[in-house]
Amino acid sequence: MEKDMKEIDYRKAGVDREEGYRTVSLIRESCDRTRQDGDGVLAGLGSFGSLFAMPASYKEPVLVSGTDGVGTKLELAILLDRLEGIGIDCVAMCVNDILCHGARPLFFLDYLATGKLEAETMARVVEGVSLGCIQAECALVGGETAEMPGLYRAGDFDVAGFSVGVVERKKLIDGSGVRAGDTLIALASSGPHSNGFSLIRMATADEKKDGYRREIGGKSLGELLLEPTMIYVKALRPLIEDSLLHGIAHITGGGLFENLPRTIPGGLAAEVERGLIRTPEVFAYLASLGIGDEEMFRTFNMGVGMVLVVSPGDADGICSRIEASGIDAYPIGRVVAVPDSDKGGERLWLR
Structure with a gap:
């Protein structure tokens, strides 16, 4: 006796090929917008692999790569339907990292994963990626959009990225040029950037959607928390070319305590004057929700x-040059020699 056989296909399994094709069509313009004359892109979106020619001007090129995501900031962005900034965040988290070694970002690829592909939603995110790449002066050369029904809830998605940059070997920044007496200069953030959002979401759990409309300093709480991560490439590249920077630290997860010591060599410590840090009001509000000072x-x-x-001797001039690019810059401390009795302890002292 023959069994009745039901015809099945990929769409019934939860994967819509046609929506995938439409997504590629919608994001192609975003990719093309990041191209510059002579940028080295030989093949981008649509190829099996993106092709990029190394700039001929480098004598001893060192490739620097970085990858990162946006984390649970996505949850808040989806809740408040503010998706474009998420793409900028993804680019920023990668290019700011490789910038710490003096690298000029060359190209970027993104990865988007979702339970059910919605072309317009993905296009909004990639539009932000494109804007981030333009700010970072690098090319968006491709990526991947994955539809994975059953792994993600309806309406959820994740985004991550990967960037490659290049630096001349003699201009590589690795902290070896840091000396006792050097000045520490802070570059202002645009808010929490893309870190600590699991704690932020816990602290603001009672806010619900309407609560994020609370006004703080002329903006809503939601706007302040979702402000895209600052991209520092254009401000810092001229200073790197002039060999003025001994060390660069990207202050991401773990704050100053975890990240600043990464650019300070052994036998030295970063001494930061807490009172000099210009902290935006949004952080004071988060602290008022019960987050302790050290945890902040x-x-x-x-x-x-x-x-x-x-x-x-270079600090004042560097601050002036950075502020001319629209980013607040100011001294917050100095590098000090570590007494033998303190070696092995924390290499950041917050005074």
């Missing part, structure tokens, strides 16, 4: 997106 500094950037380590 060990989780969030507290208004400092990057820290530069520079010679004391």
